[in-house]
Amino acid sequence: MERGQRPAKPAFPEPFARVVEAFRRLPGIGSKTATRLAFHLLLSSEEERSLLTGALDTLRSNLIPCRDCRNIVERDTQNPEAPLRCTICCDPARDRGILIVVEDIQTLYSLEKSGEFKGLYHVLEGRLSPLEGVNPDKLRIRELLERLGDPEVKEVILATSPTTDGEATALYLSRLIKPMGIRVSRIAFGIPVGLEIEYVDEVTLIRAVEGRHPF
Ligand SMILES: [Zn+2]
DSSP: OOOOOOOOOOOOOOHHHHHHHHHHTTOOOOOHHHHHHHHHHHSSSSHHHHHHHHHHHHHHHTTTEEETTEEEEEESSSSSSSSOOOOHHHHSSOTTTTTEESHHHHHHHHHHHOOOOOOOEEOOOOOOOOOGGGGGGTTHHHHHHHHTTTTTTOOEEEEHHHHHHHHHHHHHHHHHHHHHHHHEEEOOOOOOOOOGGGGHHHHHHHHHHHHHOOO
């Protein structure tokens, strides 16, 4: 090898390279980790591999969005098309007067992990982004407004990311919700501005919810 020349990347056989590539596409996984995981699976037992493939196969097919909040719910195998409500929405102990709007299910679970938020959720499934062609019709805004028709709802907390798009989404929603006579608040950010909210740890996230301000 000439001086200064980098060693060539190993050329894996196609079936192995495909697994490495599939892992590499996952968030937070670089080439090195992807290769390590692929080798691990290659050398693991048939049972361990089918645990993974079996779980992946049913990941989407056995899950449907909650009828109310869009959290994930396990499909009823007897009646696969039946719309269902998630355990949070069904829980009689939750405060139905307060609803927190999040961009994605990941943020919902981060808040749940803290165990301190007792209200209900609404998952928007994204945020407004004119540049990426995400307009209000692409988000679960209509469903949100329908839920707010319930006179029991007294407050909506907007927990979208502190990014330009997240802020624009919060502003858009507050303009729609305030005329309905519902209190609107925005979470306080001890969260670094510009950071995607799904990467925020649950303690920071729940503090941000507690420190919310009128919006
Ligand atoms: Zn739900």
